[in-house]
Amino acid sequence: AQKITQTQPGMFVQEKEAVTLDCTYDTSDPSYGLFWYKQPSSGEMIFLIYQGSYDQQNATEGRYSLNFQKARKSANLVISASQLGDSAMYFCAMREAPNNNDMRFGAGTRLTVKP
Amino acid sequence: DVKVTQSSRYLVKRTGEKVFLECVQDMDHENMFWYRQDPGLGLRLIYFSYDVKMKEKGDIPEGYSVSREKKERFSLILESASTNQTSMYLCASSLGGFQETQYFGPGTRLLVL
Numbered sequence A: 001a002q003k004i005t006q007t008q009p010g011m012f013v014q015e016k017e018a019v020t021l022d023c024t025y026d027t028s029d030p031s032y033g034l035f036w037y038k039q040p041s042s043g044e045m046i047f048l049i050y051q052g053s054y055d056q057q058n059a060t061e062g063r064y065s066l067n068f069q070k071a072r073k074s075a076n077l078v079i080s081a082s083q084l085g086d087s088a089m090y091f092c093a094m095r096e097a098p099n100n101n102d103m104r105f106g107a108g109t110r111l112t113v114k115p
Numbered sequence B: 001d002v003k004v005t006q007s008s009r010y011l012v013k014r015t016g017e018k019v020f021l022e023c024v025q026d027m028d029h030e031n032m033f034w035y036r037q038d039p040g041l042g043l044r045l046i047y048f049s050y051d052v053k054m055k056e057k058g059d060i061p062e063g064y065s066v067s068r069e070k071k072e073r074f075s076l077i078l079e080s081a082s083t084n085q086t087s088m089y090l091c092a093s094s095l096g097g098f099q100e101t102q103y104f105g106p107g108t109r110l111l112v113l
Helices: none
Strands: A002-007 A010-012 A019-022 A025-026 A032-039 A045-054 A062-067 A076-079 A087-094 A103-105 A111-112 B005-006 B011-012 B019-025 B030-038 B042-051 B054-057 B066-069 B075-079 B087-092 B108-112
Touching: A002 A087, A002 A103, A010 A019, A019 A032, A025 A076, A032 A062, A032 A076, A045 A062, A045 A076, A087 B042, A103 B042, A103 B066, A111 B011, B005 B066, B005 B087, B011 B019, B019 B030, B019 B087, B019 B108, B030 B066, B030 B075, B042 B075, B075 B087
Parallel strands: A010 A111, B011 B108
Antiparallel strands: A002 A025, A019 A076, A032 A045, A032 A087, A062 A076, A087 A103, A087 A111, B005 B019, B019 B075, B030 B042, B030 B087, B042 B054, B066 B075, B087 B108
């Protein structure tokens, strides 16, 4: 069965610094996709970034990048130059190709950006 | 932009009441999902639907049912609400394919007294 682990329930970062949110996953399927979502206090889940298992390069989207280490089965989210508006819950998720309607989520990490 | 809307942001119901949560998406997505979110547990899939009138159970379907009569609308029904169904409910939609992201609605915070 798929499993997503986010080991950091809460993280603090100083404004303008970079922060890494950890995510490890467990799958035996070679084809899968990894996703990160942000959930502000308003509740809506916002898609941030995607990494496919066959992608050669680490995904980047603006200040977000994904540190994908396939052999270690880790997909850490890096946020550069943190802003106060980055304070939110962050969820890592994975979907395997054979079960493409089944997206598995980690428990989430609450990031707080300090001024 | 994809838009997923949910009928209510906050709901307060009594134990034993029948509760309807509605979700509408405007991007012609085949797939729609209902999740429940509880602290420390992430999101857990209740039901999903890959076509009109089609549904599949997720991880925690007990106590819930769903209805999808039109492609854009997916309803979650609590036949007889219980206090342990107090939670945040999130609806999502997506295209098919494992690389496709899901688009989420704003969520419904349900309190069952």
